[in-house]
Amino acid sequence: MHKIDIELIEMTLDVMKYAIGRISATEHPIGKPKKAEELKALVGDTVTEKGIGGEYAFNLWKEHLSKANVPVDHPRNLAFVPASPTRAAVMFDLVTSASSIHGAYWMEGAGGIFCENEAMQWIVSLTGLPEGAFGVFTSGGTAANLSAIVTAREYWRRDDTYKREKGLIITSIGAHSSIKAMAKVADVDILLVETEEKLTGKALQETIENLTFHQRKRLFAVVATGGTTNAGIIDDLDGIAEVCEAERLWFHVDAAYGGGALAADSVRPLFKGIEKADSITIDPHKWMFSPYDCGAVIYKEPELAKEAHSQQGSYLDIFKDEGAHGFNPTDYQIQLTRRVRGLPLWFSLATHGTDRYKESVERGIELAQIAGKMIEAHPDLELVREPSLSCVLYRRKGWQPEDYTHWTYENHKKGFALVTPTKWKNGNTFETVSRFCFINPDTTEKDIQMILDSMV
Ligand SMILES: Cc1ncc(COP(=O)(O)O)c(C=O)c1O
16 A cells, blocks of 8 residues: 555556646536435445455546536636735645644644745735734634634633633624634623624623623633625624723734735725734635635734644653754644645745735725725626625625525526635524625626626
8 A cells, every 4th residue: 555556656647637627727618516326326345345446436436526626716606705816826735745844832743834934924914903812723723723822812821810711702794603613612792782894892892881891701702704605794803902901901902814915905905903903813715715724813913822732742742842843833823733835825925926925816806896896886786795705795686585585596506616605694584685705806897797797
């Protein structure tokens, strides 16, 4: 299994040919999911005592299994938060795998971690955080949010008064589901301010003033969003920062989706106040054109994260010894063994330069504005709200929720587009509407027009 023979060489060539084909292709079909039973019927038993052979397994992948995936980088995949990794980044993802690097400690992964840190330096510079701030790459926004919440909670519990208290955090209903999920993992209560529009410093202050004495005692952090997933809304970060400072609360900004827009001059002022955050989540696998999976968590004072996350064990002592000194990414987030997942981003940044990143992010914002104008000009459609960052919410006049679902499935089945519905709070009810999220700079105006025209 670990030896080189002619079969292995042939398989390597086949795999490389496939990868080259995928990387250089300009169009990919939108695949269709199949039921597990259907896939099983197509491929049969794949894991057997003697193995089915690389060539056969690879053919099953090419013929059947790869086609049951929807490529996130398809220009008409505008659902959820899609992605569009650069070709340079994808290529270096192959190099990252081929290099077998353990990215936890400098002692083993110095070269890879050095590259990651070069990329991280650029991301940190976009935030405007003060000297000394730094971050690490995580598996995604969820892991970054968890790492930040745990750091904040441990910092709060330094004070003996809070040692036995269950923590409480405040965010808004516009926050991503991972905030609620990660609060559960960290066994922290969460209070949601009832607004999907911008969370303001004023609303936060009022919420704090309405807390009971015990709730106020348990409150240790506020999570603001720098680009909500549903609508691209950036909270009043400056106002929230001010309240957090006055109330001595940890200020976390979840900019997993919107963080890429820090590079875009046209919207950068909307993020004013992010430079006062204690921690920030930004996902390069969303709007920084990195392949999955690559998130990032950044801290104003990384030492606090180290206190919360650094693992201890006799087998790990060597990594902290003289001679092994260097930056150990494992100390700043929840994971020990880790892929150097920032490496593809580094290679792409080094290849193209940061200006190209700016341009590509600006294009996503421009596409949202263009889509907004097309919707306004369309007799059957109307905007639910002005486009924000690269998100557009719009309604098809007269449609019921099931019409949106049917339309989504029809377009998907035809292999034409993936555009999914969402809900928007309208007074006291939630209205089903359609949503675009633009990431891929190769999405064209014609793509948008074709999708809108299909809403007949
Ligand atoms: C604002 C926000 N935070 C967190 C997440 C979770 O990130 P991930 O899916 O990378 O774990 C997302 C994902 O869409 C998001 O949009």
